[in-house]
Amino acid sequence: MKKRYAICGVSGRALGMFAKPILTTFAGGCELVGLLDPDPARFALFRERYPEQAGIRTYGEDDFDRLVEETRPDVIIAAGRDHTHARYIIAALRHGLDVITEKPMVTTGEDSRRVLEAEKASKGGVTVTFNYRYAPIHTRIKELVLEGRLGRITSIDLNWYLDTYHGSSYFKRWNRERELSGGLSVHKSTHHFDLVNWWIGQKPIEAFAYGALNYYGAEAEANPKKEDGRHCSTCERTEDCGYYSRWNARSKNIRVPDDHLGSLAAGGGGQAYPYSDYRPDRCIFDSSIDIEDTYAATVRYDGGALLSYSVNFSLPYEGYRLAINGTKGRLETVEYHMPSRTPFQVPVQTIDYFPLFGSKETIHVVHKEGSHGGGDPLLLEDLFMGEDRRRPYRILSGAEDGAYSVATGEAVWRSAKEHRPVTIAEVLGGGANEREAALSGKGGGTK
Incomplete structure (x- = not known):
């Protein structure tokens, strides 16, 4: 019988590190049964990458219990933003499920203690992917x-x-x-x-x-101008930015070796990035850091x-x-x-x-x-x-x-x-x- 997996947090890491091997290399013993994420655009990207898996059930960030009830997973994979890990790890353990989580397991010592206590009370166990x-x-x-x-x-x-x-x-x-x-x-x-x-x-x-x-940050010596809200793809100061110039050619036809979304960057359609709530080109000199x-x-x-x-x-x-x-x-x-x-x-x-x-x-x-x-x-x-x-x-x-x-x-x-x-x-x-x-x-x- 195949082991059933559901992914909470459809990140680039989730798609490349977990979904792909489940659906390919380890498909003989594994089955992907559900996806959970607050951004529907991530589900669309998954279907674009794996059109034969378009029927996999998808859920919003507050629908964890429904995901478990409807898809009956054996293992939950927590692969979203770090601060979301504790929520889904603990919820999975309360359902008696095993959990695979990206590192860091959680973001605070307090959440670490909560996970340990939840695991002690559960028949499920936690694996942290320290590769x-x-x-x-x-x-x-x-x-x-x-x-x-x-x-x-x-x-x-x-x-x-x-x-x-x-x-x-x-x-x-x-x-x-x-x-x-x-x-x-x-x-x-x-x-x-x-x-x-x-x-x-x-x-x-x-x-x-x-x-x-x-x-x-704003006070960095390499900051060409103190101005918040900039993005690399639209910034007018890129030629004065040593970090940008080091890794980007002046010609727009030459791509950076990795845009930190890997192959996820969408082409055409006027959309620079495939997600509705995330872009990886915020200015490294912003005062919000x-x-x-x-x-x-x-x-x-x-x-x-x-x-x-x-x-x-x-x-x-x-x-x-x-x-x-x-x-x-x-x-x-x-x-x-x-x-x-x-x-x-x-x-x-x-x-x-x-x-x-x-x-x-x-x-x-x-x-x-x-x-x-x-x-x-x-x-x-x-x-x-x-x-x-x-x-x-x-x-x-x-x-x-x-x-x-x-x-x-x-x-x-x-x-x-x-x-x-x-x-x-x-x-x-x-x-x-x-x-x-x-x-x-x-x-x-x-x-």
Whole structure:
């Protein structure tokens, strides 16, 4: 019998990452039975892309109970704007359904606690799609730690860089509003915090951080003119904007390699974008931006490890630098993302292992095709075929993983705002007994 899926939030990610594989690669065991979204234009786009699926039922944002009653799904996929995830995750769990949710699981520590409590009371379970775990280079790092090559983990250095194309995209879209995304310490950095939590097998307990808005917003040095309400596609200042000029040719016949809607941009008909309530070209210098673009943070873990973390959303190239230190040695790696966008040649990523007493070893990892470092195809197999039990470790993320990553991101933001250390327990809210009960619940992915 096929497993039945319904998608809440018909985003570009929902169409490409979930709907397409359900309808194609995994169609033998999966069935898409319903779509929910506040914007009817998104249903029209789905039907345009998959005309043979035009009969799939569609629902408005307040029709969740009716969707469940009429389509009888086994799994709900939450893939809309970040702030909508909690609503549909909790509603699905109350119906006893499994949930697959895009990261971040939710946008606040309070909503994380609510999800944990709802999961504990439900026969359903939550899976968070942390695809970075699945990149072969990242699974090899996990294996090296589990093999004991580093001994007891003492500290981690992680510096993450986003280039002027990818980094600026968050400030063109809804992500720039904290109410919708939780800010980038939640929306983006949860990826990074989850990786560290998973690699070292320890839980974060406290964070201290600084944060700032350096590159974007009305006061940015690169702003050609202080004027709100502009859009890149109609702005008269594009030739004076370094961010626009870097990624756009003067000729209108030459397209940007990715408009942050991917192939969703509609052609013809006088409609620049296919949605009625969203466009990805808002000015990155608008005064409405209320999030940070730079963070430096320290996180303390229950096993004694210390994380030194930084992220910057406007740099010449994209990637990260990682070092993990332990009582038996050190691991180092450097990754350059999007090499086709990088204006210079970059080396293939390897891992350097330095034993505390001995000679250096360079570890080469077999790379795989697919987005997010080859991680997406492997994640999809686990999601729609069941987790590969041959692995010596769990890799699918559950609600507890999602909660710790979100709570760390919020602790980082709150620390930067309030100029004090912030504990993870404080962010998750509730009394100590309630937190302990929630975090000792299921939290291991869908059943």
